[in-house]
Amino acid sequence: xxxxxxxxxxxxxxxxxxxxxxxxxxxxxxxxxxxxxxxxxxxxxxxxxxxxxxxxxxxxxxxxxxxxxxxxxxxxxxxxxxxxxxxxxxxxxxxxxxxxxxxxxxxxxxxxxxxxxxxxxxxxxxxxxxxxxxxxxxxxxxxxxxxxxxxxxxxxxxxxxxxxxxxxxxxxxxxxxxxxxxxxxxxxxxxxxxxxxxxxxxxxxxxxxxxxxxxxxxxxxxxx
Amino acid sequence: xxxxxxxxxxxxxxxxxxxxxxxxxxxxxxxxxxxxxxxxxxxxxxxxxxxxxxxxxxxxxxxxxxxxxxxxxxxxxxxxxxxxxxxxxxxxxxxxxxxxxxxxxxxxxxxxxxxxxxxxxxxxxxxxxxxxxxxxxxxxxxxxxxxxxxxxxxxxxxxxxxxxxxxxxxxxxxxxxxxxxxxxxxxxxxxxxxxxxxxxxxxxxxxxxxxxxxxxxxxxxxxxxxxxxxxxxxxxxxxxxxxxxxxxxxxxxxxxxxxxxxxxxxxxxxxxxxxxxxxxxxxxxxxxxxxxxxxxxxxxxxxxxxxxxxxxxxxxxxxxxxxxxxxxxxxxxxxxxxxxxxxxxxxxxxxxxxxxxxxxxxxxxxxxxxxxxxxxxxxxxxxxxxxxxxxxxxxxxxxxxxxxxxxxxxxxxxxxxxxxxxxxxxxxxxxxxxxxxxxxxxxxxxxxxxxxxxxxxxxxxxxxxxxxxxxxxxxxxxxxxxxxxxxxxxxxxxxxxxxxxxxxxxxxxxxxxxxxxxxxxxxxxxxxxxxxxxxxxxxxxxxxxxxxxxxxxxxxxxxxxxxxxxxxxxxxxxxxxxxxxxxxxxxxxxxxxxxxxxxxxxxxxxxxxxxxxxxxxxxxxxxxxxxxxxxxxxxxxxxxxxxxxxxxxxxxxxxxxxxx
Numbered sequence: 001x002x003x004x005x006x007x008x009x010x011x012x013x014x015x016x017x018x019x020x021x022x023x024x025x026x027x028x029x030x031x032x033x034x035x036x037x038x039x040x041x042x043x044x045x046x047x048x049x050x051x052x053x054x055x056x057x058x059x060x061x062x063x064x065x066x067x068x069x070x071x072x073x074x075x076x077x078x079x080x081x082x083x084x085x086x087x088x089x090x091x092x093x094x095x096x097x098x099x100x101x102x103x104x105x106x107x108x109x110x111x112x113x114x115x116x117x118x119x120x121x122x123x124x125x126x127x128x129x130x131x132x133x134x135x136x137x138x139x140x141x142x143x144x145x146x147x148x149x150x151x152x153x154x155x156x157x158x159x160x161x162x163x164x165x166x167x168x169x170x171x172x173x174x175x176x177x178x179x180x181x182x183x184x185x186x187x188x189x190x191x192x193x194x195x196x197x198x199x200x201x202x203x204x205x206x207x208x209x210x211x212x213x214x215x216x217x218x219x220x221x222x223x224x
Numbered sequence: 225x226x227x228x229x230x231x232x233x234x235x236x237x238x239x240x241x242x243x244x245x246x247x248x249x250x251x252x253x254x255x256x257x258x259x260x261x262x263x264x265x266x267x268x269x270x271x272x273x274x275x276x277x278x279x280x281x282x283x284x285x286x287x288x289x290x291x292x293x294x295x296x297x298x299x300x301x302x303x304x305x306x307x308x309x310x311x312x313x314x315x316x317x318x319x320x321x322x323x324x325x326x327x328x329x330x331x332x333x334x335x336x337x338x339x340x341x342x343x344x345x346x347x348x349x350x351x352x353x354x355x356x357x358x359x360x361x362x363x364x365x366x367x368x369x370x371x372x373x374x375x376x377x378x379x380x381x382x383x384x385x386x387x388x389x390x391x392x393x394x395x396x397x398x399x400x401x402x403x404x405x406x407x408x409x410x411x412x413x414x415x416x417x418x419x420x421x422x423x424x425x426x427x428x429x430x431x432x433x434x435x436x437x438x439x440x441x442x443x444x445x446x447x448x449x450x451x452x453x454x455x456x457x458x459x460x461x462x463x464x465x466x467x468x469x470x471x472x473x474x475x476x477x478x479x480x481x482x483x484x485x486x487x488x489x490x491x492x493x494x495x496x497x498x499x500x501x502x503x504x505x506x507x508x509x510x511x512x513x514x515x516x517x518x519x520x521x522x523x524x525x526x527x528x529x530x531x532x533x534x535x536x537x538x539x540x541x542x543x544x545x546x547x548x549x550x551x552x553x554x555x556x557x558x559x560x561x562x563x564x565x566x567x568x569x570x571x572x573x574x575x576x577x578x579x580x581x582x583x584x585x586x587x588x589x590x591x592x593x594x595x596x597x598x599x600x601x602x603x604x605x606x607x608x609x610x611x612x613x614x615x616x617x618x619x620x621x622x623x624x625x626x627x628x629x630x631x632x633x634x635x636x637x638x639x640x641x642x643x644x645x646x647x648x649x650x651x652x653x654x655x656x657x658x659x660x661x662x663x664x665x666x667x668x669x670x671x672x673x674x675x676x677x678x679x680x681x682x683x684x685x686x687x688x689x690x691x692x693x694x695x696x697x698x699x700x701x702x703x704x705x706x707x708x709x710x711x712x713x714x715x716x717x718x719x720x721x722x723x724x725x726x727x728x729x730x731x732x733x734x735x736x737x738x739x740x741x742x743x744x745x746x747x748x749x750x751x752x753x754x755x756x757x758x759x760x761x762x763x764x765x766x767x768x769x770x771x772x773x774x775x776x777x778x779x780x781x782x783x784x785x786x787x788x789x790x791x792x793x794x795x796x797x798x799x800x801x802x803x804x805x806x807x808x809x810x811x812x813x814x815x816x817x818x819x820x821x822x823x824x825x826x827x828x829x830x831x832x833x834x835x836x837x838x839x840x841x842x843x844x845x846x847x848x849x850x851x852x853x854x855x856x857x858x859x860x861x862x863x864x865x866x867x868x869x870x871x872x873x874x875x876x877x878x879x880x881x882x883x884x
Contacts (some may be wrong), residue, residue, distance in 0.1 A: 001637070086643075088625035148530045150529075151760065184527065184609070185528075187568075191255065191258065192687075
């Protein structure tokens with residue numbers, strides 16, 4: 001039952017590119033036809049209309065399916081916590097665990113399901129650092145900036161990570177491969193400075209280790 | 225597990241379960257797992273199954289030796305019980321083949337026991353040795369060699385093994401030698417003493433009084449009593465081996481709620497979250513409120529960076545926190561409890577959730593517990609990364625599913641808390657102390673510590689310290705003892721500059737005040753606070769202006785923005801500090817900073833804003849000259865300082881401040 005929204009988003013994102021290319025090709029075709037005949041033959045325009053309608057129908061179907069899975073997932077989460085008072089934060093945790101962030105569509109559906117204003121939900125999401133509104137990258141690099149790590153040079157680690165990935169904390173690289181995060185403290189102060197790569201904690205990290213950690217994470221992907 | 229009855233619990237109190245004869249216990253907490261404890265666990269399991277060894281492989285939480293993660297404890301027949309640190313897959317293999325097989329300890333990985341003995345009770349089988357002086361010119365191997373040679377000469381070569389230890393628990397005392405299994409420890413051993421040790425102690429069984437290290441360990445484990453010794457995922461282990469739920473049994477079956485509160489009053493336990501409000505009084509106030517429902521909340525939102533004692537206790541001994549909460553609930557007549565735990569601690573959440581399920585199955589949670597008519601349920605609520613939610617009223621708002629904004633007190637939560645009902649909020653450490661108090665009596669607990677601050681306190685000592693670890697000491701122990709005697713002093717033998725306690729709400733205590741006995745009051749007098757117990761050691765290379773800026777930035781980021789003094793004051797102060805640290809400040813800035821600090825302290829709504837100026841004020845108070853150096857030195861000085869902090873300190877030659 002777990003749908004993976006980021007993947008779907010990537011598809012639709014790719015679809016948008018495809019549509020753009022199609023549109024351009026279509027316009028080109030129409031232009032050549034007009035240039036050649038001075039008009040567009042009826043058969044061709046009818047065929048084009050048909051193709052476009054089929055596409056539109058498919059798009060609607062996919063959209064509808066997406067909506068219904070969102071609705072179903074939200075229902076499941078809400079049902080789990082329906083009886084409890086003050087359940088909003090726990091439901092948001094469940095949603096973020098599923099999708100990696102809180103998608104706008106899901107938040108809207110949640111507002112409908114709980115019968116509260118969307119602003120009430122966003123008020124909570126935006127207050128807490130833990131909830132994300134953007135889809136996460138395929139890999140994550142998290143630098144701990146707790147006090148112990150800070151004293152042992154986490155600022156240098158962060159600088160190195162920034163320049164290696166070309167993004168600053170809280171951002172994801174343009175190819176959606178890596179996201180750079182800073183965390184307050186992961187409680188591994190005994191092995192400071194610590195860095196978490198894809199959920200794996202590395203202790204006593206040196207600046208020179210950062211490129212290796214990034215490469216290793218990228219390689220893991222290609223193995224999959 | 226089938227529901228327990230009264231008689232089952234009483235039987236467990238009389239006859240605790242015993243350990244299997246041979247076992248290996250792997251410490252699987254977040255820190256250990258990050259260092260590779262799971263790999264070690266799987267490797268040991270593989271070898272054990274492959275060779276069909278009759279050794280039990282057990283899971284445990286952390287004993288607190290963070291510097292040596294992953295830690296493994298081994299009990300084999302005919303061998304002293306030993307902790308191994310910095311274990312990897314290869315060392316795990318050697319532990320099985322050498323320690324359990326040929327009865328040889330593994331070099332460079334043994335952590336010497338802190339339970340040092342003064343008498344030789346058993347014949348010596350192993351000798352631990354380590355040079356506890358500076359790293360350079362380490363003589364450990366030389367002493368291992370000369371002790372081995374001396375043993376050979378006496379014909380004891382096959383019977384006694386000499387091992388290089390990872391850590392001796394005694395620091396800066398030259399060569400330290402420990403004779404196992406009695407754990408008689410000799411310090412400041414010289415080459416000329418080697419022959420005497422072998423003839424008199426090893427062969428003759430006599431203790432050499434002049435070498436004997438008589439000081440006992442400074443630590444007293446109350447909160448951490450079961451950490452690293454029991455399986456956190458097993459209720460049987462807690463019941464059978466740690467006198468689990470016996471404190472709760474005593475409270476429920478033998479005492480009235482008033483007597484439980486009386487016991488807490490006798491113990492003198494004060495809130496371990498930082499403010500030090502007497503726990504018994506909090507419970508009494510909550511109990512005194514007429515209400516149909518009261519709530520008890522465990523505050524596990526350990527947002528203070530650099531503190532990890534709550535995580536460690538929740539991960540290593542979740543049942544004792546739950547038991548503490550149940551006793552609290554009984555004392556104040558509550559039937560519903562909440563654990564509020566950071567989402568960043570997934571393992572702690574998982575283990576507490578499992579503990580709740582297990583306790584419910586055993587009939588310790590639910591309706592009509594043990595047939596007494598007392599009902600209680602506990603639930604887990606996750607934090608979501610907001611430091612301010614450690615503040616009582618903000619925490620309550622967060623459990624209610626709202627933004628974690630604090631609200632003005634009074635009314636205090638004990639009058640109107642969660643959903644408007646009387647609520648008592650206790651820290652993880654406070655609750656973990658409660659079962660021990662009920663079990664051993666309030667008077668025993670009050671016997672530890674000082675006049676105003678009773679009992680013990682757990683500190684997470686990190687930063688530039690040799691052994692970053694969890695330390696539990698009686699109140700009244702000095703900072704110097706904690707840093708030097710328990711944790712081995714400053715990293716690389718540098719000079720200490722100060723110790724920061726209390727995280728972003730606390731202050732820096734300079735080296736000249738390290739001899740102060742720790743209590744809520746003395747730390748406050750020094751401009752810091754007890755806080756949750758984070759303790760950060762700083763050496764001479766750490767810039768106090770930068771440290772103050774670090775903490776202030778934390779508070780500014782975490783300010784909820786509800787009240788102006790905190791929201792605006794913090795930000796403005798950060799701007800000024802930033803200017804100073806770039807060498808562009810003016811002397812008037814220090815005056816402004818002090819004014820903003822006092823405004824924030826007086827006018828902020830909650831603890832976050834009131835205490836946010838503490839790091840700045842305490843550094844201003846003790847390290848005034850550092851701020852002045854930035855003001856007088858200008859940008860060039862600031863650049864030099866920032867270079868010095870990133871460059872290797874050893875390469876930076878010490879230059880005279882004023883050129884001749």
